[in-house]
Amino acid sequence: MAFGLFKKKQTEKSEIPSVKAGHLNVTVKEVVNETADAISIYFEQPDSGTIQYKAGQFFTLIANINGKQERRAYSLCTSPFVDQYPAVTVKRVEGGLMSNHLGDNLKAGDVMEVLEPIGNFVTTFDSNNERHIVLFGGGSGITPLMSIAKSALSQEPKSMVSLIYANRDTDSIIFKSALEKLELDNSDRFKVIHVLGEAPSEWKGFTGFLTQEIIKQTLESLPQMASDQTEFFMCGPGPMMDIVEASLSNLNIPKAQVHKESFTSDAGKKKEKAAVSNEIIAREVTVIYDGEEFKYTVEPGETILEKGLEEDIDLPFSCQSGLCTACRGKCVSGKVKMDEDEGLSEAELNEGYVLPCVSHPLTEDVVIEIG
Template sequence: MVKFHKLKVADIRRETADCVSVALEVPASLKEAYKFIQGQYLTLKFFVNGEEIRRSYSICSGIHENEMRVAVKKVQGGKGSNFINDNLKSGNEIEVMTPMGSFHSPMNTSHRKNYVLFAGGSGITPLLSILKTVLQTEPQSTLILFYGNLNEESTIFKKQLDELSQKNSARFNLHYIFDKPASPSEDIYKGIITKEKAKTLFDKHISPDADNEFFICGPKPMMDNVRETLEEKKIDQAIIHVEYFTSSIDAPDNPVSPSEKVIAQVTVVQYGKETTFELSSGGKAILDAAIDAGVDAPFACKGAVCATCRGKVLEGKVHMNKNFALTDTEVAEGFILTCQSHPITPVVKVDYDV
């Protein structure tokens, strides 16, 4: 069950001019609750000028490292990322939700996989966690990282990645793609990751017959380019993992159609307690209505990206406006993003405890 706890900031490290990484101290009593899987994220809750802010940031530590660290890149006008970059200090306390996210695949020491990672900008954060975990956990697996940035200077974790690739040169191939490189580089590693470039990189570096597992995280256009390329290459969807973040998404809403509109009795279950309220399909999302009804429902992005608000439909049906976080399997099992969900049957029951 996801829950917020107050954690102390153990260390803040400047990674680039506009990005810091923040290590959080986990007391012995909460070690189990904060045991994370590579590629997961934390939701932080704090106040800026009296306004409550919740933001999700990916963990960049490997699961074997004795540290839980997230990276936070400044977003223009972003209240949360600017506060963390400019004001948060070591020793401060901050509310942190227990780890969430499904941007991972199972690890096994006997695996002989080839992990293909496509990162853009701060999208490197969960991929660094995956990369370090694979290097440590699967001695026979290999990795290749394509990492797009403006230039060398703006590349988050560059020093760490260079060291990892030198130390593991037989297993880890690192390719930077700079839009405006400071030093000369081949055309294939210059510019942005367009569909054409993704295809060229694939043809040059990836064997389609290997036991590949693909992970993509970065700005939405880059992710779409890579994803479409993999689709054209007929790569099985089951081995393509994507992680969006809110600032990269600008997708149209898909509201409830007029023919589906109802006034519903919605019941939400949290910590075993049921709360029932009336809700129109054309009104607020189930998450917001639940909060209005006094439920301490979990949320972070409210943008269909983080899945913090995930619940399971036990009765009735809902319509989700958007979904960038749940897999098709999860949706088929009845999971929903409550921040995007509206009832479309007269009775709906949603469980936050699953």
């Protein structure tokens, strides 16, 4: 058991340590076992005021594990419109440093440091909207989808929500009871279609992996609305989302109506290719953050963020794989090579935004403004 993983709850306000901008100290209200390998962590609202977040966004949890400060991003499973306390769901990963420590050690009353919620896997809710929100989830990918589903059902009485949810078996279905209740309470507007890899003998639903045929068949069975009134959200393992994307593309669904949230990245593979396709050599970069200007040299094999952290510059970051955008900055001069740009929208890329955690300088005049 690692010492210093969680802070003890402070009893005197004067004893509560100050936190940096964008950081929060939050007290764990409750830890709920969702499945054998997944927990939901509910947080008390801090004394400073209610935490503001959008459905689909995520917290970055910070913990000292084995003497090193670790950060991991976890999506909020709660709705800012429905739930009093924000919560994230954490599923154990084999060899997962943070997920296993949280599952083994975290308890009510512990205080954790977190980064304020961020993320672009969001939509705008309006009581006048009349649309069909179709969600594709796999395993723990249900987490942000649950937040979106609850929010839509609460805020858009004219809208419908459908969830296609793939899991290994019935025991691995996260939020199983909550989904059943949500479907019962909104029988005319919310429908869940489960896909199980290993189904019990009495199972009457889809079995095996999620396929294009299952997706096509399911979409045809769901309530139909005009094509421009249907939006698609997906979150889950990469291969599953590849299948969903291909299926929607084959059905001529415009990309603008498809939203994707990734928990993992193939930045490592892209990084290897980058060394071949572009000349990545040692170059000096300038990073402007929090009103200060920092200059340092980034070596081949390093990213702009990695080198900045080595220089003890307190730059913002979370996933370090180009997905969460916590480190996002604007490249106002020069050119960089990104190993992964999935976290940025086309508009952000056109405006010059980059992700320092997966970026390498390609010219001598790189200047990045963060924040």
